[in-house]
Amino acid sequence: MSWGRFETLYANAAKRVAAREGGTPVSVSRATYWRWIAGESTPEGLAQQVLEELFGIGFELLMGPAPDREVELPGVLDVTSRAAAMLVDSRWSTSMLYPTTPVAGVDGSWYLDGVDLLDPTSVAVQMYEAIDHSDADVVAIGPADYPHIRQFVRPSRRALLLASVPEGRNGGGEGSLYVLDAAHARRLLAPERPVELLRIPSAYRLDELTFAVVHGLVAADNALGADDRLLDAEEQGLEQHLAKERSVYAREAVPGLSQVGAAWLGSRFCSRHALRWLTKSGAPSTLWSRAQIGEEVLPLLLFRQQHEFIAEFQRLAAGGGEQPGMVLCVPEDVVSASPLYERIMFFLALAWLEMRGLATWLCSEPEYAKFDEFVLVPGEQAVVGTWMRAKDHIWSADVAVRKAQIREFDLAVLHARTHSVTQGGSSRARLRAAVEYLGLEQIWDTFPQRCAELGDYGTVDMLQVRSRLISLDEVDHALRYVGGLGSA
Template sequence: MASPAPPRLVHRTLLRALLEQNGWLSWGRFEGLYANAAKRVAARVGGTPVSVSRSTYMRWIAGESTPEGLAQQVLEELFGISFELLMGPAPDREVVLPGVLDVTSRAAAMLVDSKWSTSMLYPTTPVAGVDGSWYLDGVDLLDPTAVAVQLYEATDHADDDVVAIGPSDYPHVRQFVRPTRRALLLAFVQERRDGGGEGGLYVLDAAHARRLLSSERPFDRLPIPSAYRLDDLTFAVVHGLVTADNALGADDRLLDAEEQGLEQHLQRERTVCAREAVPGLSQVGAAWLGSRFCSRHALRWLTKSGAPSALWSRAQIGEEVLPLLLFRQQHQFIDEFRKLAAGGVEQPGVVLCVPEDVAAASPLYERIMFFLALAWLEMRGLVTWVCSEPEYAKIDEFVLVPGEQAVVGTWMRAKDNIWSADVAVRKAQVRDFDLAVRHARAHSITQGGSSRARLRAAVEYLGLEQIWGTFPQRCAELGAYGTVDMLESRSRLIALDEVDRALRYVGGLSSA
């Protein structure tokens, strides 16, 4: 007598788990949601909306049959998750599933990539317990990186100047922010019908959300300031901080070891460090190490001469000014440069060469970051001169003591080197550097007798006129709340405080 066939084991699918969590398991609730999703699919692919019977639905959720044809696309439309994953098993371990996002929320996330070419955003959880991701690429200096991300739907609370994620999402938010890794929350708010709110996406570091949710006081909502709306300004900050911070964090041990050995190079006036001498170092890590050495080299040899009058930088795009705004050691170097320059007869400043074609090709968020760096330098009491002749972009970086010496220290776009440094003291050499600075001063596109006038000229040259009407106010909003409460730096080598200072400085400029 043949043995009876073993009973077929039917796993609990992710489809059923999502239906249960969202309260959509009943046929009456599911039928309406499915019909609406079917209409959207039909409008997109053409044809008649596909329907489903109650008996078929019951077999789906029991795991006894699998949807076919357009029904698969309808379910993907409804849940924002691939059909294969929906039909796969729900996780056995205890996890909190995220809420199913509305089609409008998913569309808003898709627009992020169309607006910023260096972004690839996958904000929904592909399977329960696994985070979405936001891939951020660099243009030149920055290394590509990825950060965990989760999108939630939120409500607008204009009276409190915040958007808020509601308590129904708290269980998943707590699970999402619990791991000790960098992660970002995105909150979506639809544009208010009365025109009182801009809607869109808002961003918050998971570390800040974790602190808010750990409070013992009762919370009726998780607030995110409206100032953290994701636009070109906040994307510039998020993109710059996350990519630079992740790279420096990965390189921390290597950078610490390399910094200990800089002293032997500082003893020499002329020194070069090849890129291949430190294998495995990221591009950002190489920029930090190169800028660190060149700063120390300049300060060592400048003290042997008179007061410097100008610092020549090779930065041309937003990524290349990030070290000025983010690196702690660059903040210290600028402070020391200003102190040494205080004894001179000329007003000290910084020269940057930005050819017209480079400015025109740079994305808006990159030009915004470059402008913030100019504002930060002006705020620090340094005049900014911007020349546009392409041939001047090839000049090495240097600090000039007029008529006496030029301390050369190139780390930006140094080809195969992390740095190359020298001290020019021969009269002919110093004269060439002096003439370059004089030309930049005389032909700067940012001419003006005040910081406000120079920055206003930079707005025009960088093509920021289209946003200038509201840009100072936008900077003031973000600066008032502080990027340090929107993002968290994990590297000891980075500080966001100076970005906030630059934002507040721009916020004080007239939009007229």
């Protein structure tokens, strides 16, 4: 610290001490300051109190020896790698990536913002330069970086490694980044498993597809992990609400809950409420969802309880005469305003539903976006359960059985089925129509193959799930299913 800066800070601290203790503020000369720095003299009397006030720690600790720790510094990134990091933020507006310069004990961070459902979050990140091994379909970080990587991945927090390859395989000069979860790197670099190179599959290249998965999983997983105890307590009290046909639960009832946590709790209640109150005399045919963007379909792809609900719905729908499916209302202006990675995530959710045997119908009329979410037993019953974009509520649930009510739900589903922008007699036909409506034609030539690559490797080493409420298995299944669409 320069003398001028120290003199100002010391004088201010001395005034605070004098005001608290009574008396006149003590001063310090330039010569005394430099003797303190050189260790030729030790502060005494009120000077000790002033220094404690200035630095916020006890005098004995302040004057004691500095802790002796071995700290590894990361390698210095070249200009191409730094440019690749900057391009991440210019490509995705919800990203702010801060890879660090070599500073002892300081890690980089990756801040990820949400569009609607997802809460803002951040993850520790460190970038290393890697070599492209195209023949083995991997990129690899060399042994020179292992000491720092081992230090970086040692803490039990969530963290990501970004491997930077100077030039992309497509010939571009901007370089490419590849993602690896720190937990997997920790296993690979364990002392009992010596490796020559830290290999990262080429399928983990950071592009629109992997950013969609990373952005969604990290934000949802972090939020649910932080909410875990609160959600467990709230779930224990659901039974009293499930006993009622009509139930509304205010958002303010659980003020500490994240947006993702509220979505999990709302979807959990509404799925259980539907299964509790569905009539036993008729088979349900249709699910009506309010999801419109990629973030809003993440619960379908990630939440374990949603996977269980879809399976149970299919079991109940098997005895009906109509093909079961889900209606989603996605107006054109919502599509045009959605980033590409959001539309990719939305498409993956459609593919997952089709893979599970549920037809998907996209309704484009904005007025249908105002409908509550419901499960329909045609001509007989609609169990309403709205949790997506429920404003001031975590959920709002009801059971409609009056003929006038049922007719309104029946007509809405009939319209959506007959006027869907994704008409088709097969899953492949409906999904190809969805590609066109969602504006994915520009990437479709390579997109199925890209999904197949990522699905074959699986996302488990790229991202480690930490919350008990989430699974990435269905994302992998959807990726492989989309990969198969390009083979015929």
